Amino acid sequence: MITDEELMLQAKSGDMSSISDLFVRYHKELYTFYYRQSKNDALSKDLVQNLFERIIKNRSKYDTKYPFKSWLFKLAWNEQNDFYRKRKLTLPGDERMAHILPQTESKREDASADSKQRLNVAMGQLNQEQQQLIQMTQFQGLKYAEVADIMGCSLSAIKVRVHRTMKSLRTAYINTPNHGY
């Protein structure tokens, strides 16, 4: 199968259908990346579409020596941050955003469900950056070094953030009521 990097090489030479192939490969991961944080279908789709516009625009800057997936998530991260920065919103933790987004995952009755729902409730209590870190290190399986590159900070800074995030998640999970709430 043709690799992501080879598809990008084709895209750089003007073949836009290879961008479409990359969309087919990654749209579920990207949609999940955005949806898990926003819980908003339309917003997540728009962010994915905008991201692919960004890929088309920046395709000449991609260096095929480096893994495509890291570059993709770097752009995905930038797209998301730009979106919220322009609207002066963060999620969650910003009260206004918390009101705007559907709050199904933070409803108290959800807390009495099984451990997966408990985990979702705990995840919902993390701030935006912490959710992004979880998405990248756990869902996408990216290494700390790759995440450091995506977020534009040092490896040691990412380590500290990952540790803090996981500790916060554990605390939130412990504090989320179990059955019989």
Place this chain on the structure above:
Amino acid sequence: MDIEERIIDYINNELSTEERQEVRRLIESDDMAKSLYEEYNDLMSGIQEEPLITPDQEWAASFSESLKNRKVEQRIEENEPKETKVVHLQSRSFITKIAVAAAILIIGILGYSNINQSNQIDEVGEEVYAMRQLLESNLNNSSVSSRIKAVRYSEDVDTQDEDFIRILEKTMREDESAHVRLAATEALKKWADVPFVQESLLMALQNEEDAHVKILLIETLSSIKDANVGPHLDNLINDVESPQYIKDEAHKGIFRLDKNAKIL
């Protein structure tokens, strides 16, 4: 680094071979370390087991198709600057100039000989007419991104052409995507003192359901000098069904209106 952090790195496979062995020994010999390991392992496994969320496949197929077709559009964009050198335009952005010039060329190719069309171009100016055509055709595109892009082109156009503004105004009220409506509201800011735009913004304020768009409408309306805005914001504040964050924005809007009134 404390043991908790080393366990996190251990599960994330971020330790050297020696460090891994050391943590492994600790987990086997220390009850607290073992308990922490089990807790974090359960948490991380739980996260990793979450399945991917599948968006509706009709959307995915449609966008994938539009990317394939982009091949042609992209080539047009890349080639057009060379062909538009002779066209003098008043709008500010280079990209917009290219887009308008392209539209003028297309119109010219498709039917410049048509007398009625030609008369129409004479009346409103070929630049605005071309821009209107471009905006209208792009706003009919099924892709949200393309529609947003079309709206953004209009931000660089300096015109008072009513038909042109009405296209944006209609988009702000009727587009199915909140993000396109948001972009159209943003674009209409510079025409906010035009009476029919004001009227439409006020109407949208009553009917809009998306919070982002509603907040932008409040911001836009409270920045203009119009006696009708205050009562509309009061209505929002007094409406029991208005969420608190909308009421807060409306309060801020009234504050801005008062401030503007004092300055004026």
